[in-house]
Structures are given as structure tokens and as C-alpha cells.
Amino acid sequence: MPCYLIAIHHPDDYDPATAEDAAMHQAIDALNDAMVAAGVRIxxxxxxxxxxxxxxxxxxxxxxxxxxxxxxxxxxxxxGFWVIEVTHEADAMAWGTRAARACRAPVEVRAFN
Incomplete structure (x- = not known):
């Protein structure tokens, strides 16, 4: 099964203390839990x-x-980043979309060779 990198991009001056709140942390935790439950998170x-x-x-x-x-x-x-293993690129893009929402940041989804 193909593996994909989902990379979160932050601006150069990113400060987690001011940019992140409890709701964001809960969204990221929920995403991680969903990835584990789906068996895709490496x-x-x-x-x-x-x-x-x-x-x-x-x-x-x-x-x-x-x-x-x-x-x-x-x-x-x-x-930050995730490495996931999914059957189709569309699945990786769906997880990437969820990551962008949870992290409130742009993501890059890239397949491993």
C-alpha cells in the first residue's frame, strides 16, 4: 500500500503560544485518533x-x-507532519484536507517512491 507524507506549513514567525488554542489541539487530537482508528497512521x-x-x-x-x-x-x-499508508491518492488527499482543517494551516500531500 502506498505511503504519503502530509506536511503542515507554518509561516516563518509562527508562535504556537498565540496561534494555537484548546479547540485546535482538540481537533488535532481527534484527527490523530481517527487516523489510528482507521489504521492509516504510520x-x-x-x-x-x-x-x-x-x-x-x-x-x-x-x-x-x-x-x-x-x-x-x-x-x-x-x-509538523504525518506519514500515512492508504490505498488511493484520493484517500491521502482526504486526510490532508482534514489535517488542514484541524491545524488551520496549508498542507502538502506527497507520495513516497
Missing amino acids: FVGGLQPAHRAQSIRLDADGHPLLSRGPYLPTKEHVG
Whole structure:
């Protein structure tokens, strides 16, 4: 069965303390419970803010170059994600729609190879 990533995108200045409320947490918990009940959830995780990321690039000789912050400067970053296993892409899109509603944020649904 195909696996899909459902990634939640947050603006660069996202602050959970002000953006999230009890209703949102309840909606996300209900979504997680529904995914588990349906047997589709493989993994779920929230990420620290992008400014706390560390990036690694290799120089021409293959040596690591370390830097603080996200790999790419953008206005939005992945804030969390689910990995689900479903039969059809339409099912993944339906779960993605539910995730967008629960998280009040845009999502990206992408199949694994």
C-alpha cells in the first residue's frame, strides 16, 4: 500500500503560544485518533521552529559545512507532519484536507517512491 507524507506549513514567525488554542489541539487530537482508528497512521511528529534548525552542506572536497537556521530562507516552513499508508491518492488527499482543517494551516500531500 502506498505511503504519503502530509506536511503542515507554518509561516516563518509562527508562535504556537498565540496561534494555537484548546479547540485546535482538540481537533488535532481527534484527527490523530481517527487516523489510528482507521489504521492509516504510520508516524506523526511536530518540529521545532525553523530558526532552531541546523543545516549541513558539503564543500567541494566533501567536508561538512555547518550553519544555523533552515537550509533555504523561505516565508514558510514545515512545522509538523504525518506519514500515512492508504490505498488511493484520493484517500491521502482526504486526510490532508482534514489535517488542514484541524491545524488551520496549508498542507502538502506527497507520495513516497
